[in-house]
Amino acid sequence: MPELPEVETVRTSLLPHILGKRIAKVKIRREDVLLSEPSRLEDRIITGAERRGKYLILLFDDNSRLMLHLRMTGRLTYNENCPEPEKHTHVQLLLKPAGCLSWTDVRRFGRLQQFAPGEKLAGTAFGGLEQLGSEPVASEITIEYLEAVCKRHAKASIKALLLNQQVIAGLGNIYADEILFQAGIHPARAAGSLKHTELASLAEAIPDVIARAIKLRGTTFRDYVDGEMRAGGFQKSLCVYGRKGELCTVCGTKIDCMRLAGRTTCFCPGCQH
């Protein structure tokens, strides 16, 4: 499941392969994943790749932008030669002088959309983009910021708050669980009930978990690979996610799971209160 560390890894792994290259041809196999006119991409030169939350943004020479969201099973991968499309490859961008970007997505939740220079980054798949919350870095996730958002969403569970992209951009189910474990906070706690010391733990855990995950090039639990088809490494560092019934590495208690905010939520009953 691509969350911020995975999207960031895709970005950095693709950049050296695609920077300065021209899109020679756009091959569409499923039209519903590309929300803008394919012909507008042709002849554009890729001048950069940025990330905001879980969104990947390719920049072009005419100042237009291609927004991509991998959702659950989306992949953007680079090949030196243009490979035969896989079963779920929906879009391919043939590059000049060489190479090919392939968009592959089994569940077809992911979307791509090109925005004209200066055009608002809004639309059916990207409506929430301009309302995204803070990036999970230490400079933005302060105790004061968390205090304010927990007050505004006092009744929501802290797990639901972490998954809210308008509060913190880029966290998903895996990292929300890992962050709450590291902070020692039970996922079902109401956000408004957190004490100052707990908010301090959270403010420390959020940037720390994300930074460690980026360093290990993300988490490959099922499908995820980066732009060069490489798996991530953070799955070896997971403490609670996907470890139901296993023993906590800190206290030895059995890891438990519950349904929260519509998501499977794993936690250690011994460490998280």
Next chain:
DNA sequence: AGTAGGACCTGGTGGC
């Protein structure tokens, strides 16, 4: 306004 839950989508898995 804030919160919760369903819809979207397909492949893998487990039960019978």
Next chain:
DNA sequence: TGCCACCAGGTCCTAC
């Protein structure tokens, strides 16, 4: 062996 129900989850939409 085959069939089917169920689960995975990011985001949008709707209802309360």
